[in-house]
Amino acid sequence: MSSITLTINDLTADEKSQIFDLFVLVDIYPNTYHDPASNTHNVEVAINDNDGRTLDGVMAYLLKHIIKN
Numbered sequence: 254m255s256s257i258t259l260t261i262n263d264l265t266a267d268e269k270s271q272i273f274d275l276f277v278l279v280d281i282y283p284n285t286y287h288d289p290a291s292n293t294h295n296v297e298v299a300i301n302d303n304d305g306r307t308l309d310g311v312m313a314y315l316l317k318h319i320i321k322n
Contacts, residue, residue: 269294
């Protein structure tokens with residue numbers, strides 16, 4: 254089964270927690286990383302065919318409510 258990897262970089266600790274929790278709520282378990290040099294966090298998740306349907310709702314929420322750039 255093929256997958257894509259989604260990486261969200263340069264997050265604050267609060268943003269990282271919100272995004273991580275949102276993915277876990279829809280049964281997708283991401284990896285998180287801390288960059289001590291810039292004191293930012295990253296969230297990385299592999300999305301397969303089954304997760305793709307769920308991802309649509311998660312991404313809409315992320316873009317509208319969490320990532321405000």
